[in-house]
Amino acid sequence: MSSTPSFRLTGAEVRRGGRTLWTGLDLDVAPGEFVTVLGPNGSGKTTLLSVLLGLLPLAAGTCEVGGHAPRRGNATVGYVPQHTNVDPLTPLRGRDLVGLGLDGHRFGPALRGRAERARKVREALLQVDALDLADDPVGALSGGEQQRLRIAQALVGDPGLLLADEPLHSLDLARQRTVVDLLERRRREHDTAVVLVTHELNPVLPVTDRVLYLVDGQFRIGTPDEVMTSETLSELYRTEVDVVRIRDRIVVVGAEDRLVHTGGGP
Ligand SMILES: Nc1ncnc2c1ncn2[C@@H]1O[C@H](COP(=O)(O)OP(=O)(O)OP(=O)(O)O)[C@@H](O)[C@H]1O
Numbered sequence: 001m002s003s004t005p006s007f008r009l010t011g012a013e014v015r016r017g018g019r020t021l022w023t024g025l026d027l028d029v030a031p032g033e034f035v036t037v038l039g040p041n042g043s044g045k046t047t048l049l050s051v052l053l054g055l056l057p058l059a060a061g062t063c064e065v066g067g068h069a070p071r072r073g074n075a076t077v078g079y080v081p082q083h084t085n086v087d088p089l090t091p092l093r094g095r096d097l098v099g100l101g102l103d104g105h106r107f108g109p110a111l112r113g114r115a116e117r118a119r120k121v122r123e124a125l126l127q128v129d130a131l132d133l134a135d136d137p138v139g140a141l142s143g144g145e146q147q148r149l150r151i152a153q154a155l156v157g158d159p160g161l162l163l164a165d166e167p168l169h170s171l172d173l174a175r176q177r178t179v180v181d182l183l184e185r186r187r188r189e190h191d192t193a194v195v196l197v198t199h200e201l202n203p204v205l206p207v208t209d210r211v212l213y214l215v216d217g218q219f220r221i222g223t224p225d226e227v228m229t230s231e232t233l234s235e236l237y238r239t240e241v242d243v244v245r246i247r248d249r250i251v252v253v254g255a256e257d258r259l260v261h262t263g264g265g266p
Pocket residue numbers: 016017021039040041042043044045046047048
C-alpha cells in the first residue's frame with residue numbers, strides 16, 4: 001500500500017453562507033480505505049466532497065488529494081453526484097453518459113481511438129451490470145437505472161479516489177447490494193479509496209472501515225464500533241440517543257427528527 005494518503009485534511013474548516021459547518025477536521029485516508037460519512041441534513045457532508053473536488057476552498061487548514069492541492073477535473077478522482085433525475089428530453093444514451101466521465105477529465109482526446117474509448121465505457125457499464133442500458137435514452141430510464149450509469153461514469157476514468165454522494169439512493173435492495181459489492185471490489189482490487197455519503201449506514205456497514213459523523217459543527221471519526229455508540233452519538237447530538245444493534249444492523253433511536261439513517265437497509 002502506498003505511503004501517500006489518498007487525501008489528507010489538517011485542521012480543516014469550512015464556512016458556507018456565513019456559517020462554520022465544521023472546523024478542526026484532521027483526516028488521513030489511505031488508499032483502499034472505505035470511509036462512510038453520516039450526519040443530519042445540512043451538516044456538511046456534500047460540502048466535504050466539494051472540498052476534495054477542488055470546488056470549495058477551506059476557510060482554514062489544509063487539504064491534499066494524492067499529495068497535491070485539490071483541483072477541479074482531477075482525473076484521479078471519480079465523483080458520483082447526489083441523485084437528480086435527467087430531463088426526459090435529454091438526447092443522451094447510456095453509453096454517452098458514461099463516456100462523459102472520460103471527456104470531463106479530458107481523457108477523450110488522449111485515448112488512442114474510438115475502439116479504446118468504447119472498450120472503457122463497456123467495461124464500466126459491465127461493472128454496474130448496465131450493459132443493457134447502453135443504447136437507451138437516459139431520460140427514459142428509472143432513477144435506479146440512471147444511478148447505476150452515474151456510478152459507471154465515475155469509474156470509467158479508473159479513479160484512485162471515489163467520492164459518492166448517496167449512491168444507493170433510489171436503488172432497490174438487490175441493486176444496493178450490487179453497488180456496495182462493486183465499491184468493495186473496486187477498493188480491494190484497485191486500492192481505490194472510497195468516501196461515501198449516506199443516510200443509510202446499514203447497507204455499507206460490512207465494508208466501512210471508518211465513519212465520519214458530522215452534527216452541527218461537531219464530528220467523530222473512528223471505526224463503526226467506536227462511533228456508533230449511544231455515548232458518542234448522545235454527545236454529538238447533545239441529547240439522549242440510543243444505538244441498538246439488532247443482528248448485524250445498527251438502529252439509532254432518540255433523535256428521529258434529525259436522524260434519517262434509522263431503519264432501512266438490507
Ligand atoms: N452554494 C452554497 N452557498 C451557501 N450555502 C450553501 C451552499 N451549498 C450548501 N450550503 C449550505 O451548507 C450547509 C451544508 O450543506 P451540505 O449540502 O454540505 O449538507 P449535507 O450534510 O450534505 O446535507 P444533506 O444530507 O441534506 O444532503 C447547508 O446549510 C447548506 O444550506
